[in-house]
Amino acid sequence: MPATSERDVVVITPWFPTRELPFRGSFVQAMVDATAPGCDRMTVYHCDAWVAALDAAAERRVREAHHALLARSLHRTPTVGGADLVFLPVPVPRGLGHAEIAERHDEALRAALGGRPIEAPVVHAHVGLPSGWAAVRNAGPDTRVFVTEHASFLDKVLETPRGREMYDEVLHRCAGFLAVGDGVRRPLVEAFPHHAERIGAISNPISFDQSRPEPITELRRWLFVGALSELKGVPLLLEAFARCRSQDPSLTLTLVGEGTLLASLTARAAELGVADAVTFTGAVPPHEALRLMREHDLLVHPSRKETFGVAVLEGIAAGLPVLVTRCGGPERTLAGIEEAAGVMIDVTDDPDTIVAGYQQLRSRFPAGLDPALVRKVLSARYGYAAVADTHHRLWFSDEAAPSA
Amino acid sequence: MHVLFLSVGAVRRRAVVAESAQVVADGGTATVVVDRMAPWSRETFAAGVRVVELAALQRRMPAQRIEQAVLFKAPRKILRTVGRGPLRGVSKRAERAYQTRFADRAHRAFLRLRGDTRAKLIARVGAQPRADVLVVTDPVAMPYAARLIGGSAAPAIPRVCFSYDYAGLTPEGQYRPDPDFVQGDNQ
Structure with missing residues (x-):
């Protein structure tokens, strides 16, 4: 790598939006977009796991070829915020555990770096395994490594002794560790109580720059953005929507996302007689999701469990009132402005909870909400400037990671 | 500019379809080399993208x-x-x-x-027309790609990459993640 400056940052991430998976890693992209302008130079290594059915002999052949190709195949490409991106595929045999995958990332990054350590003074990795592991293993002696953990699959990462051992080493060797949401931080503190004080908190940056062109006049067009899964409470949402629509036939529901429940939800919508009012868009690119948010009147987020709940904040940023469950993340992110943002309901197994929440929200709309206040408060908490400032203070001074 | 996509592993199909379409949209020509067509049966390539099936070429040997x-x-x-x-x-x-x-x-x-005749067939496809960019799109394609660019009789391919978007070229219209976006759900 070329000579470095003090504000030279390398970001290592397993996720960044691609044509194959346009959603994956949007939050990493947002972090880069927010923080890169405050750096002299930022290089993002997108270590993209390429999974294939490979036995040991095939993996050896692929590894040799991969290393041979790397010399000619790694190009710096401009990306958001003025950063450069290096796209690095990591061949991964199908069926490996998180620990073994992290080892493949470490090896691929080392090969990409030509065996030399990273010289930049700051490396920021996204998720402890695989990228945090690859970062601490490839960082130079004077490089400070920071890690942000977002993964919802932490339990899987930590369920094997090797995974815990590697994670412990990442925590031990990094200069700062940030967890996105208490749902991520808590299992880490439980698994590694000796590192509890080192595990700080950060949020994903949200852009509050663009306001909605037309104000919302009625809460008619419902929107859900997320995986079509039980965990996200989508079946309950559909039942609740049908009950509300029986009172008001003008209501519509758009479900943005994909998941295993698509077929059963489609069938259930037909059974409930609301098929003509329910739209399943499938997965859509991020800019399309934003457009849909601006074309709807209400974001319903009935999740059962959430580490942060970025979709809720993005809905608010797009000007939507929210009907959201107390599922872990939103209680914290919307603390103090719940009433101004919409209505918060308990996690239950009863669709009538959502129905009652909707009726309450409608009775308070619009006078009982204060979207301008909500945007102002959330922008100060989670806006690009706030999140960038936190990172820059962490990277370029000796300030400790912000506490949870 | 002629771009050769080496996609014999038949994974990452969505990216291959989208990137080959982008090549055509950029005014270039694209050839996608697949092992068999069956795994690609649900994909629709853009008009102008040439798809070569190695199994069909093998049957004609x-x-x-x-x-x-x-x-x-x-x-x-x-x-x-x-x-x-x-x-x-x-x-x-x-x-x-x-x-x-x-x-x-x-x-x-x-x-x-x-033995495996695919390397020989790929070299033939890569030479006619001569590829300006080789895009290696999956792990199974890597050994063939390494042979293609490393062999003594290898066609001279000026540029090799793992994604057309990250080929080090910057034609207008090439995919760039939109900074004005929502992040969606990180679960």
Whole structure:
């Protein structure tokens, strides 16, 4: 790598939006977009796991070829915020555990770096395994490594002794560790109580720059953005929507996302007689999701469990009132402005909870909400400037990671 | 500019389809080399994208055509000619037995002896027309790509990459993540 400056940052991430998976890693992209302008130079290594059915002999052949190709195949490409991106595929045999995958990332990054350590003074990795592991293993002696953990699959990462051992080493060797949401931080503190004080908190940056062109006049067009899964409470949402629509036939529901429940939800919508009012868009690119948010009147987020709940904040940023469950993340992110943002309901197994929440929200709309206040408060908490400032203070001074 | 996508592993299909379409949209030409068409049956390539199936090329190789004629076509024809009328049932059983007990085994042995001809076929595809950019799109394609650019008779391909979007080229219209976006759900 070329000579470095003090504000030279390398970001290592397993996720960044691609044509194959346009959603994956949007939050990493947002972090880069927010923080890169405050750096002299930022290089993002997108270590993209390429999974294939490979036995040991095939993996050896692929590894040799991969290393041979790397010399000619790694190009710096401009990306958001003025950063450069290096796209690095990591061949991964199908069926490996998180620990073994992290080892493949470490090896691929080392090969990409030509065996030399990273010289930049700051490396920021996204998720402890695989990228945090690859970062601490490839960082130079004077490089400070920071890690942000977002993964919802932490339990899987930590369920094997090797995974815990590697994670412990990442925590031990990094200069700062940030967890996105208490749902991520808590299992880490439980698994590694000796590192509890080192595990700080950060949020994903949200852009509050663009306001909605037309104000919302009625809460008619419902929107859900997320995986079509039980965990996200989508079946309950559909039942609740049908009950509300029986009172008001003008209501519509758009479900943005994909998941295993698509077929059963489609069938259930037909059974409930609301098929003509329910739209399943499938997965859509991020800019399309934003457009849909601006074309709807209400974001319903009935999740059962959430580490942060970025979709809720993005809905608010797009000007939507929210009907959201107390599922872990939103209680914290919307603390103090719940009433101004919409209505918060308990996690239950009863669709009538959502129905009652909707009726309450409608009775308070619009006078009982204060979207301008909500945007102002959330922008100060989670806006690009706030999140960038936190990172820059962490990277370029000796300030400790912000506490949870 | 001619871009050759080496996609013999048949994974990351959405990216291959989208990036090959982008090549055409950028005014270039694209060839996608796949092993078999079956895994791609649900994909729609953009107009102008040339898709080459290695299995089809292999079937047209002289050795394979002779092998197919000797092992399968000729015996089948003989048995069907002989097995008319009352001998039809006997002939059918004999054909099945011949195929499972001898022909299929002999075919597998032939494939083992012949070895993997895909590298040779890929080199031929890569040379006509000569590729300006080689995009390696999956792990299974990597050994073939390494041979393609590393062999003594290798066609000179100026640029190699793992994604057209990250080829180090910056034509207008090339995919760039939109900074004005929502992040969606990180679960």
